[in-house]
Amino acid sequence: MQNGMIRKLKVQSQTGDYEVIIGSGLLTHIDEYLSSVIEHNAPLFLVYDEALDPLGYPEQVKTSLKNQYPVMASFAIPSGEHSKSLEMAGQLYQVAIKAGLDRKAVFLALGGGVTGDLAGFVAATYMRGVRFIQIPTTLLAHDSSIGGKVAVNLPEGKNLVGAFHSPELVIYDVKLLESLPDREMASGMAEAIKHGMIMSPELFYYIEESAEDLLQKDQNKLTDLLYMSCQVKANVVSQDEKETGLRAILNFGHTVGHAIEAMEYGTYTHGEAVAIGMMVETEISHLLGLSEPGIKERLGQLLTRCHLPTSLPDALKTSEEQEALVDQMRRDKKAELRSLAFVMPSGVGEVKMMRDVPEDIVIKALMS
Numbered sequence: 393m394q395n396g397m398i399r400k401l402k403v404q405s406q407t408g409d410y411e412v413i414i415g416s417g418l419l420t421h422i423d424e425y426l427s428s429v430i431e432h433n434a435p436l437f438l439v440y441d442e443a444l445d446p447l448g449y450p451e452q453v454k455t456s457l458k459n460q461y462p463v464m465a466s467f468a469i470p471s472g473e474h475s476k477s478l479e480m481a482g483q484l485y486q487v488a489i490k491a492g493l494d495r496k497a498v499f500l501a502l503g504g505g506v507t508g509d510l511a512g513f514v515a516a517t518y519m520r521g522v523r524f525i526q527i528p529t530t531l532l533a534h535d536s537s538i539g540g541k542v543a544v545n546l547p548e549g550k551n552l553v554g555a556f557h558s559p560e561l562v563i564y565d566v567k568l569l570e571s572l573p574d575r576e577m578a579s580g581m582a583e584a585i586k587h588g589m590i591m592s593p594e595l596f597y598y599i600e601e602s603a604e605d606l607l608q609k610d611q612n613k614l615t616d617l618l619y620m621s622c623q624v625k626a627n628v629v630s631q632d633e634k635e636t637g638l639r640a641i642l643n644f645g646h647t648v649g650h651a652i653e654a655m656e657y658g659t660y661t662h663g664e665a666v667a668i669g670m671m672v673e674t675e676i677s678h679l680l681g682l683s684e685p686g687i688k689e690r691l692g693q694l695l696t697r698c699h700l701p702t703s704l705p706d707a708l709k710t711s712e713e714q715e716a717l718v719d720q721m722r723r724d725k726k727a728e729l730r731s732l733a734f735v736m737p738s739g740v741g742e743v744k745m746m747r748d749v750p751e752d753i754v755i756k757a758l759m760s
Contacts, residue, residue: 531580
């Protein structure tokens with residue numbers, strides 16, 4: 393790959409293919425990219441994370457678009473997972489209605505995964521579906537911004553109310569990652585490592601070689617990382633958009649990770665929870681005799697280099713906590729009749745799906 397270039401990749405979708413554009417400094421020229429897919433004068437609704445206001449990103453978007461798209465409503469959502477709710481979706485519906493937005497409206501999601509999931513869900517359901525564009529501002533959001541899965545949470549679990557609704561375009565300005573706190577950068581690395589583990593040894597090796605430079609936000613290396621990681625996601629969802637088979641492998645680490653988040657242990661970011669989940673699910677694979685020797689150790693070393701946790705703290709390894717976690721996993725969307733379903737690696741770049749793992753194996757892995 394040549395450094396310093398804008399990367400573009402195409403995602404195939406049943407409702408129309410769309411592009412993912414990756415590069416540094418894209419936000420100030422966002423009008424050029426929008427005009428390639430959205431007609432001039434289409435009414436826009438900018439939904440963004442309120443934490444971006446001091447950084448000036450929402451204003452940059454508005455300034456870049458105001459000449460060609462004069463009708464723009466906007467709404468800042470509070471930062472955090474709690475905004476991914478039916479209550480917040482209701483507020484966005486009300487703003488859209490009061491702004492007079494019709495079925496020609498286009499929603500812009502500027503922020504991390506929470507913003508993209510929420511704005512995408514509202515776009516999928518407002519007037520039975522309007523167009524939307526993803527403008528991710530975090531490293532973690534490179535996973536959720538591609539593939540068209542949009543959702544909100546319920547008190548009972550994550551992403552339990554949602555839809556499949558593909559964006560018209562994904563604009564990924566790598567320069568925006570410069571403002572991310574170190575912990576959020578590390579969190580995003582978890583999803584890239586996941587993509588390497590499930591399908592791309594090349595990506596996994598690249599992270600092993602470049603982990604420190606990536607965490608230091610090297611623009612060229614991040615552009616290459618995002619291109620390779622997004623390519624994995626694009627390849628999977630292009631083959632299985634509605635998660636009828638292959639797409640389930642993208643949930644590696646997430647059965648355990650979502651359970652950790654749902655239990656509201658509170659100290660973990662999404663990427664940190666997924667990192668622990670990947671280690672637990674790799675241990676399950678080892679206990680079942682499905683994985684190559686040394687895979688868990690290699691994964692753990694890379695996660696540690698990326699400042700990610702590799703196991704639950706001892707305080708959460710009590711029998712009571714383990715039973716609660718397992719019960720939460722049985723509510724996972726992949727579970728059938730409350731079975732324990734996991735994606736497990738057999739080697740770097742290769743995983744297998746098992747729909748009914750024995751509970752004693754899961755408990756043993758959680759305790760490791």
